[in-house]
Amino acid sequence: MCEHPTCREAGEFRAPGWRGSNFDGPGEYRWFCLDHVREFNAGYDFFEGLSAEEILAAQSPSAGWATGSRAFTSTAGVDGLPRWADFDDPLDAIGARAHGIKSRSRREAEMAQDGRFTKEEAKALDAMGLGLDVDRHRLRRRYSELVRRYHPDRNGGDRRHEARLGRVVEAYQLLRKSSAIG
Numbered sequence: 001m002c003e004h005p006t007c008r009e010a011g012e013f014r015a016p017g018w019r020g021s022n023f024d025g026p027g028e029y030r031w032f033c034l035d036h037v038r039e040f041n042a043g044y045d046f047f048e049g050l051s052a053e054e055i056l057a058a059q060s061p062s063a064g065w066a067t068g069s070r071a072f073t074s075t076a077g078v079d080g081l082p083r084w085a086d087f088d089d090p091l092d093a094i095g096a097r098a099h100g101i102k103s104r105s106r107r108e109a110e111m112a113q114d115g116r117f118t119k120e121e122a123k124a125l126d127a128m129g130l131g132l133d134v135d136r137h138r139l140r141r142r143y144s145e146l147v148r149r150y151h152p153d154r155n156g157g158d159r160r161h162e163a164r165l166g167r168v169v170e171a172y173q174l175l176r177k178s179s180a181i182g
Contacts, residue, residue: 124171
C-alpha cells in the first residue's frame with residue numbers, strides 16, 4: 001500500500017526511507033503510488049545540509065575514487081577474504097567478501113568445537129589465515145610470509161600495517177606453544 005496517510009493505492013515506487021544503506025544491504029525504503037512518489041521527489045533534496053564545496057565534490061564524476069579500497073591493495077586477500085581480482089563478476093566478489101566477513105566468527109566457533117583448539121587458538125588461526133589442517137611447518141611458513149609482508153622495513157618504513165603485524169606475532173606466539181598443532 002502507498003505510505004501516504006490518505007492513499008489506498010498500491011505502493012509500487014520506492015523512495016528513500018528512514019535508514020540509509022550500509023554493509024548489511026540497502027536501507028529501508030518508503031513505498032508510494034506514482035502520484036505520491038512524484039510529490040515526495042519534488043520536495044526531496046539530496047544535498048540538503050551540504051556546503052557548496054561538498055555539493056560540487058558529490059557531483060564530480062570521480063566522486064568516491066579519492067580513497068583507496070583495501071580490496072585493491074597488494075595485501076588484499078591476506079585476511080583470508082577473496083580479492084576483487086579473483087572474480088569476473090563484481091556481484092560475485094561482493095557476495096564472497098560479505099560471506100567471508102560474516103562467517104569468520106562461525107569458523108572460529110567450529111574450530112573451537114573441534115575440540116583440538118581453544119577459542120583463543122581458533123581466533124589466532126583465523127588471524128593468520130590458517131585452518132584446522134595446520135602443522136608446525138605450515139604455521140612457521142605462514143608466520144614468515146606475514147611478517148615479511150607487514151614489517152615496516154619491507155614496506156619502505158610504512159607503519160600502516162604495524163597493528164596487523166602485532167596481531168600476527170601474538171597469534172604465532174600463542175599457536176607455537178599449542179599442543180594441538182603437531
